[in-house]
Amino acid sequence: xxPESFFTKxxxxxxxxxxxxxxxxxxxxxxxxxxxxxxxxxxxxxEEMNEAVKDLIEEEKDLPFQYLGxxxxxxxxxxxxxxxxxxGVVLLEKEILVTAGAIQGIDxxxxxxxxxxxxxVVESPSYMEGLETFxxxxxxxxxxxxxxxxxxxxxxxxxxxxxxxxxLPMPKLVYTIPSFHNPSGTTMSIDxxxxxxxxxxxxDFLIIEDDAYGELYFGExxxxxxxxxxxxxxxxxxxxxxxxxxxxxxxxxxxxSDLLEPLAWFKKDLGHPFAEATLGSYLSQTDxxxxxxxxxxxxxxxxKTLISSLEKYMGDIATWKNPSGGYFVWVHVPGVDTSxxxxxxxxxxxxxxxxxxxxxxxxxxLSYLRLSFSYVSREEMVTAVEKLSQVxxxxxxx
Amino acid sequence: xxPESFFTKxxxxxxxxxxxxxxxxxxxxxxxxxxxxxxxxxxxxxEEMNEAVKDLIEEEKDLPFQYLGxxxxxxxxxxxxxxxxxxGVVLLEKEILVTAGAIQGIDxxxxxxxxxxxxxVVESPSYMEGLETFxxxxxxxxxxxxxxxxxxxxxxxxxxxxxxxxxLPMPKLVYTIPSFHNPSGTTMSIDxxxxxxxxxxxxDFLIIEDDAYGELYFGExxxxxxxxxxxxxxxxxxxxxxxxxxxxxxxxxxxxSDLLEPLAWFKKDLGHPFAEATLGSYLSQTDxxxxxxxxxxxxxxxxKTLISSLEKYMGDIATWKNPSGGYFVWVHVPGVDTSxxxxxxxxxxxxxxxxxxxxxxxxxxLSYLRLSFSYVSREEMVTAVEKLSQVxxxxxxx
Numbered sequence: 001x002x003p004e005s006f007f008t009k010x011x012x013x014x015x016x017x018x019x020x021x022x023x024x025x026x027x028x029x030x031x032x033x034x035x036x037x038x039x040x041x042x043x044x045x046x047e048e049m050n051e052a053v054k055d056l057i058e059e060e061k062d063l064p065f066q067y068l069g070x071x072x073x074x075x076x077x078x079x080x081x082x083x084x085x086x087x088g089v090v091l092l093e094k095e096i097l098v099t100a101g102a103i104q105g106i107d108x109x110x111x112x113x114x115x116x117x118x119x120x121v122v123e124s125p126s127y128m129e130g131l132e133t134f135x136x137x138x139x140x141x142x143x144x145x146x147x148x149x150x151x152x153x154x155x156x157x158x159x160x161x162x163x164x165x166x167x168l169p170m171p172k173l174v175y176t177i178p179s180f181h182n183p184s185g186t187t188m189s190i191d192x193x194x195x196x197x198x199x200x201x202x203x204d205f206l207i208i209e210d211d212a213y214g215e216l217y218f219g220e221x222x223x224x225x226x227x228x229x230x231x232x233x234x235x236x237x238x239x240x241x242x243x244x245x246x247x248x249x250x251x252x253x254x255x256x257s258d259l260l261e262p263l264a265w266f267k268k269d270l271g272h273p274f275a276e277a278t279l280g281s282y283l284s285q286t287d288x289x290x291x292x293x294x295x296x297x298x299x300x301x302x303x304k305t306l307i308s309s310l311e312k313y314m315g316d317i318a319t320w321k322n323p324s325g326g327y328f329v330w331v332h333v334p335g336v337d338t339s340x341x342x343x344x345x346x347x348x349x350x351x352x353x354x355x356x357x358x359x360x361x362x363x364x365x366l367s368y369l370r371l372s373f374s375y376v377s378r379e380e381m382v383t384a385v386e387k388l389s390q391v392x393x394x395x396x397x398x
Numbered sequence: 399x400x401p402e403s404f405f406t407k408x409x410x411x412x413x414x415x416x417x418x419x420x421x422x423x424x425x426x427x428x429x430x431x432x433x434x435x436x437x438x439x440x441x442x443x444x445e446e447m448n449e450a451v452k453d454l455i456e457e458e459k460d461l462p463f464q465y466l467g468x469x470x471x472x473x474x475x476x477x478x479x480x481x482x483x484x485x486g487v488v489l490l491e492k493e494i495l496v497t498a499g500a501i502q503g504i505d506x507x508x509x510x511x512x513x514x515x516x517x518x519v520v521e522s523p524s525y526m527e528g529l530e531t532f533x534x535x536x537x538x539x540x541x542x543x544x545x546x547x548x549x550x551x552x553x554x555x556x557x558x559x560x561x562x563x564x565x566l567p568m569p570k571l572v573y574t575i576p577s578f579h580n581p582s583g584t585t586m587s588i589d590x591x592x593x594x595x596x597x598x599x600x601x602d603f604l605i606i607e608d609d610a611y612g613e614l615y616f617g618e619x620x621x622x623x624x625x626x627x628x629x630x631x632x633x634x635x636x637x638x639x640x641x642x643x644x645x646x647x648x649x650x651x652x653x654x655s656d657l658l659e660p661l662a663w664f665k666k667d668l669g670h671p672f673a674e675a676t677l678g679s680y681l682s683q684t685d686x687x688x689x690x691x692x693x694x695x696x697x698x699x700x701x702k703t704l705i706s707s708l709e710k711y712m713g714d715i716a717t718w719k720n721p722s723g724g725y726f727v728w729v730h731v732p733g734v735d736t737s738x739x740x741x742x743x744x745x746x747x748x749x750x751x752x753x754x755x756x757x758x759x760x761x762x763x764l765s766y767l768r769l770s771f772s773y774v775s776r777e778e779m780v781t782a783v784e785k786l787s788q789v790x791x792x793x794x795x796x
Binding site: 001003005006007008009010011014015019020038039041044046047049050053054057061062063064065066067069100103107111112113114115118129132133136172204206231232233241245246247248249258259261262264265266268271272273274275277278 | 399401404405406407408409412413417418436437439442444445447448451452455459460461462463464465467498501505509510511512513516527530531534570602604629630631639643644645646647656657659660662663664666669670671672673675676
């Protein structure tokens with residue numbers, strides 16, 4: 001019996017790519033994980049979670065452990081609505097779908113709107129797990145480069161006009177991370193956000209706005225594209241992974257209800273009442289504005305440390321942009337294939353994510369790497385960047 | 399902008415069916431929910447869960463709240479392996495995929511192996527959420543009736559031979575709930591289990607064995623089909639929903655690794671580290687054999703009460719089979735459309751699930767209804783059955 005003979009066409013096409021999560025080999029214990037795109041131990045409110053669970057069970061007994069789940073789930077929706085309203089996005093309750101992290105949101109949208117004939121637009125670079133998810137559905141990509149003001153919508157416009165003229169297939173969806181972009185750290189300007197919306201209307205496509213880092217601004221708070229979405233073409237994706245805890249796996253999608261409804265259809269029972277109730281209980285006993293302020297301060301200081309280490313140790317061999325929020329610094333090291341020296345770097349004591357994994361066309365990312373300032377201590381960051389610079393210099397000298 | 403113009407062909411086909419969960423209108427507070435397919439409040443170990451979370455966080459701090467999750471997740475796999483080994487199913491670790499409940503397992507299998515051209519075999523009746531999930535992928539069903547010994551594999555054989563002769567499309571998958579079937583309560587005989595495996599080999603199909611109720615036997619412990627699966631054609635699906643708590647949403651799929659691998663591919667990040675770690679912590683501090691014994695005793699006694707109430711109040715108007723395990727009694731009420739009298743019954747104080755929702759061809763199930771003995775108290779069961787009999791009798795008399 002050959003498994004392949006049972007696979008669908010889509011499964012066969014998906015399996016042609018690298019397996020999910022292949023971008024990182026195991027990081028040795030002695031390596032400082034600048035690859036880690038998740039919060040530091042001290043930023044995960046685990047003691048508060050313990051309290052949240054205790055209160056939840058005292059109050060609701062078995063409810064959070066039943067299918068129907070706890071009423072606290074409504075606290076999650078309420079929080080999302082209130083928070084987004086402050087950011088200019090006014091939503092009805094039926095316009096929010098709580099998901100198992102941002103990635104389930106992306107997956108459900110892909111599942112509803114993308115098949116192997118569908119063309120989609122992604123930024124170049126883009127979130128590697130987003131790309132992995134899309135590859136499960138299609139291999140037809142239009143890539144749009146990013147500069148210091150985010151996605152170059154002028155380039156997108158040119159491409160779309162050109163494709164239309166040539167009668168080529170037009171894209172149905174544009175996937176963007178407009179604020180504190182993963183991996184590049186850049187933020188899309190307000191003009192380009194407007195321009196993207198105009199293009200959506202002109203060329204009739206939908207937009208996935210992945211705003212996982214939106215609350216983690218160091219300076220000006222960016223306005224979500226969704227806040228200007230008069231044509232109702234935007235799926236806004238939010239997440240509690242970066243602001244509370246990734247392991248809870250709670251995120252959400254906000255969109256007009258007739259676009260959202262089929263997502264709920266495919267989601268079915270794939271929720272997780274207990275984790276959602278735990279989050280609800282946590283939110284109801286936490287001053288989230290204060291928490292946001294604390295997180296912004298910590299990450300901003302972390303970012304400063306990482307940037308000054310880069311200036312000190314890698315100013316002569318690399319370039320990068322200063323992010324104004326989020327988790328990441330995107331480093332360009334001309335002349336070095338960052339995927340080839342990863343193992344050596346890890347042996348030397350520092351891990352990062354090689355740039356190529358963030359590109360549809362991997363060769364475009366060979367000389368890039370992503371560093372995270374969310375997880376390791378500031379002391380470790382300095383040490384790690386020094387070590388990284390030594391490894392890179394060896395290869396530039398050769 | 400018309401959402402439909404963006405939907406894939408599959409989405410459009412899926413949306414032609416009723417939305418998920420449509421089988422039950424809201425049950426009024428004063429109604430006794432004999433529809434409820436989940437454990438009674440007192441059978442959900444919520445205090446122990448509180449302890450489990452407390453111990454987990456004391457021991458592992460932020461780990462269960464990170465992407466990578468806690469080591470306790472391995473406790474879940476270890477438990478599954480040991481328990482299944484006792485039941486004759488010997489598995490390697492890589493042959494188990496932990497999922498968000500049994501339904502995610504079914505969904506991932508469907509996603510990997512079924513597209514709109516695929517034919518599948520389901521029992522008639524079958525698990526309504528299973529049917530709902532399959533409808534998201536295909537509309538091509540071969541249905542096989544059930545009798546007191548489970549799926550009539552002789553009928554399946556006839557159908558398959560006939561289709562082969564006529565050069566009709568052959569099914570790729572057979573979905574069965576061989577033990578304490580939902581909704582019919584029946585159990586497939588050992589001879590038919592063997593026969594099904596022979597047919598799988600002869601007609602080259604795969605089998606999904608949904609064993610969500612397998613531990614809840616009142617008499618003899620059934621041998622899983624997977625235990626006899628020398629040809630490695632069986633996906634065994636297990637769940638902690640009925641034996642620990644549904645709201646944790648933890649289940650698993652066991653299959654040969656090359657069949658399982660693409661499921662993990664599509665699953666990606668859709669796990670839930672915190673819930674799995676909580677379950678792992680709970681399992682490591684619980685005598686599960688003792689818990690199984692307790693559950694079997696309670697459910698068996700519940701079942702007896704429900705059956706004797708049926709004998710007392712409905713012996714003259716209905717027939718049913720005595721289940722030897724599980725959660726459900728499947729009642730046949732000739733001459734009554736159970737979906738039409740549901741609202742009246744709920745007003746009178748009793749809810750059930752109308753039989754039609756368990757059938758691909760709904761009209762086959764009009765005179766059936768599913769009663770659950772898992773959730774309500776024995777006193778309530780008696781009252782509920784009496785009320786139900788009164789409503790039904792009114793409609794038979796007419």
